[in-house]
Amino acid sequence: MSEGSSGPTLVWLRDDLRLADNPALHAAVERGGPIVVAFLLDDESPGFRPLGGASHWWLHQSLSALAADLDDHGNRLILRRGPAATEIPRLVADTGATAVTWTRRYGKAAREVDAALKSALTDDGVEAHSFQGSLLFEPWKIQTGSGTPFKVFTPFYRACLEQPEPRHPYPKPHTVEAPDAFPASDDLDDWALLPTKPDWAGGLRDRWEPGEASAHRTLEQFVHGDLADYGDRDFPAHDTTSHLSPHLRFGEISPFQVWHRLRGDLPESARKQAASFLREVVWREFNHTVLFANPDLATANYRPEFDGFPWAKPQASELEAWQQGRTGIPLVDAGMRELWQTGVMHNRVRMVVASFLIKNLLIDWRIGERWFWDTLVDADEANNPGNWQWVAGSGADAAPYFRVFNPVLQADKFDKQREYIRQWVPEIDTDDYPEPIVDLKESRRHALDAYADMRSKAGL
Template sequence: MPDAAPILLWFRRDLRLADHPALTAAVETGRPIIPVFINDEVVAGQGAAPRFRLGLSVGSLAQQLESKGSKLILRLGDALQVLRNLIAETGATSVYWSRAYDPITKDRDKALKAALKDDGITAQSFTGHLLFEPWTVETKTGGFYRVYTPMWRAVRNRDVPAPVPAPSKILAPTAWPASDNLGDWQLDKAMNRGAAVLGPHCTVGEAAANDRLGAFIEDRVASYADQRDFPAVNGTSGLSENLTCGEISPATCWHAGWSSFRRGADQAEIFLKELVWREFAYHLAFHTPHITTANWRPEWDAFPWNTDESTAEVTAWKQGRTGIPFVDAAMRQMYVTGVMHNRARMIVASYLTKNLMSRWQIGERWFADCLIDWDPASNAMGWQWVAGSGPDAAPYFRVFNPVTQLEKFDRDGRYQKQWITEGFGQPTETALSYFDAIPRSWGLSPDDRYPSPIVTPEEGRMRALDAYAAREKPAN
């Protein structure tokens, strides 16, 4: 019977069972559900660390589904062709998935939905990756927000539906289609030896994500505004990797934050603002998709940034060998753990784009290869915010001084000691792990001397300001 035909539930960046609108809608039909994950060109196009982390999340989801009497079907290939093959094999008449908003995925989904509908298949997408759909948040004049603060004010008191629990059971089909083996995909291959170093620092899966949120709300959200800028302090939620893979929904985080705020934890509002900052990034990626690859402000296209990734300065920046402790500690933290403290990200980005006068896309692409919490919208907007070329950007003449920033946010030197070996008689285990994570081709050793600054903050600041002033001068 047609109403007994299976539904293909296509998982992507929504690797959880709770508060999953597409899954909830599929369960409510009473029809069999075939969960699917496709290793297509979008997955293959991700960098080494994000793809490695995604593989861990897929494995965790597969175990969750088995506990519900279901199964995750893995397939490799073009998404449309894979879905068509599965439809032919299973008799499925519907495909459900959670919407995405970055330009690459959005374009794929648009073409795929049209093709499936032409095939006579019900192709339906659902919300789930954001709190607010981009087309539902408008200024008083009907446009989208180009500045963060007014958007925050506009959505602060909006109703967000309460999270929906995971279904107790997912109806299985009478027969399962064949599935690939996750290990055969080798999603960790590009990490090489770095996977063994980085893996233990990952907090993987829906249960772990919810535990992480609970611990943050219980222990740290009340002091979030006071502690979040200190990179050696466990003062943030750490949920970025889980939100990236969709192991927890933004609505779950939103309601937990508001609940804490209403109980008297005033600083929880800053956490809520950070969730809306993520929303802002996706709204901009939806309305102005060029933000992910090009200067959001076209007047910056002629700015004289260095575009050569092979220069000695850029190489030193990538290796965490600039001679600037805050920058180097941050880069090494990323290689060992797959994440970088947010304050450190701003310092690292400012040093590359302003002190070293290199274009932000160099850093954006490097982060896209090295971060397990890489996010196409947030990563691009963050880089453009620091570089000065994006919306609501930090002015170009605002150049973070990495020396004074370290003095302010790492007074006792714990952060730099945690990640830098050179100059310390008894280096920490985390600092030594950097040499196990990086490529052997770099030829670096804990016995190396710590380098002198490749560009001092003062020199870099003047170089940046001179270039900015020249840009502002009218042509003769």
């Protein structure tokens, strides 16, 4: 980038709500001169998926934390709402910016908006620079020997490890030089991202503290605590997972920071589990690479033969029982209540509740994906549909459809003492607990019959 003496740099934030290891901000600081930092809520451009309720709650808190951090660094967070194609040029005009920087996104609609904007800004004599900041390995760089996207995770993982080591994180700037005058900004409260009637976010407030500082505390707590027991992560009552997923989703911490922290100085007890955890970080990369090649991942089967699957017409009573944790299947109900209360669910249990919806109730995976999109604080445009399709058998490197998770056997194996179940379903041993809404054995047989029917029609 050229020297910034000719005008301010506009740093356009999206899913990178942090000051440290933010390459777009780092480039602006290196350029020199005043910096305008802006977040644009673009939920109007065609192809963009509006955030769900839990994500809106997280976004409000994260933006509040970021605004306070910028104040401490001598600057201010500017908020605007509207399509990027009109709002970014308007911000350029309002600030006299001669350069705009941002972190790259990989969904089709986002790529198209960014490319058109970069072209328009360049035509107007404004520098426009995008940077890699949300993925360790950009999708077009990790391909098979024949130059096609990977469809299976393990060879994708090996290909990532054969790449040069991901760059080291950029430091947090000491100051962020402010312009002589700030442009007009929306008031965050006016965006009405927080629930009010009713206010259902009490459990989220109790469970989470969004923001960059909290993200790094969470990482350090994991490194010095649960990482040593990460091998027990399938046991939901032990809860030895990292709790980093929503922080990564909103870019309060970067995958580069996580990668190098786990490859750095670790407690002796934690070292052997670091590689297992980083493998899960690469699974996140895999889902984003799949999304890059399949932009309709949330709405279309990755495996087209599943287009002929005979889904049942969902019964409102069954779907509501699943959503509300009233199925009469204890592990399923515990997971769905954890989700509603905290905005997350243990990963092992996510697979169980998804399998129950898809295979025991024969309800289309897209219906479950939409519920998770609305209720998860870590709802991600690649991971959410990618993982649902994995369970459904319709996705990349998917579990075979005939693998039906038995929630009773899963509870026997991973929650033998029923600690997790009793935490979320305290009435489990009382007459208040409902009878199962479906027979697990019979519904499994119906699911396998439906799968065989689909394969027959597809000529497989």
